[in-house]
Amino acid sequence: MGTHPMRTAVTLCAAAALALPLGTATAAPSAERTGHGHGRNPVLVDCLWKPEVRPGAFLLACGDGNSRLESLRWSHWNSKSAVARGINWLNDCKPDCASGTFRSYAVIIRLDQPRTWEKDPDLKQFTRMSLTYTDGRPEGYARTETYDLWG
Structure with missing residues (x-):
C-alpha cells in the first residue's frame, strides 16, 4: 500500500463508496416497469x-x-x-x-x-x-x- 497505508486505505474506501451508487443505478429496474x-x-x-x-x-x-x-x-x-x-x-x-x-x-x-x-x-x-x-x-x-x- 505504499508509505501511507492509512491514507491509501481511506482513498480506496472513498472510491468504492462513490462507485457503489453508479452500479446500483444502472442495475435498478426502470421506473416504467416498477x-x-x-x-x-x-x-x-x-x-x-x-x-x-x-x-x-x-x-x-x-x-x-x-x-x-x-x-x-x-x-x-x-x-x-x-x-x-x-x-x-x-x-x-x-x-x-x-x-x-x-x-x-x-x-x-x-x-x-x-x-x-x-x-x-x-x-x-x-x-x-x-x-x-x-x-x-x-x-x-x-x-x-x-x-x-x-x-
Whole structure:
C-alpha cells in the first residue's frame, strides 16, 4: 500500500463508496416497469395522493373500499391515454354494504383527459377513467361506466 497505508486505505474506501451508487443505478429496474416513475407521461393519482404509472391495483372507492381494480395488465400508457385489462371487485351491498358480498367483473380500463396536477404542476394526471365490463356487469350498471378522477 505504499508509505501511507492509512491514507491509501481511506482513498480506496472513498472510491468504492462513490462507485457503489453508479452500479446500483444502472442495475435498478426502470421506473416504467416498477410503477413508481412517471417521466413525461401522465400519472394516475391514488387515494393517498401518490402518483403512479401502470399500477397493479387501484382503489376506486376511497371512502369505503367497496370498489377496487386488481390484476391490472397495462397494454398502453402514453401522453394521451392508457389502457389495461383487469378485475373490478365490487361490493353488491346486499342487504347492506357491511353485509354485502364482493363480486368480480372482468373490465377494460381506459384513462384519458390528462391535465396538470394541482398538487404538483410539473406532472400531468389522467382525470377520467372508463370501465367497460366484458363478461357480465353489476346490476344497474351500464356496459361502460365513466368516472371523473380526483386530483
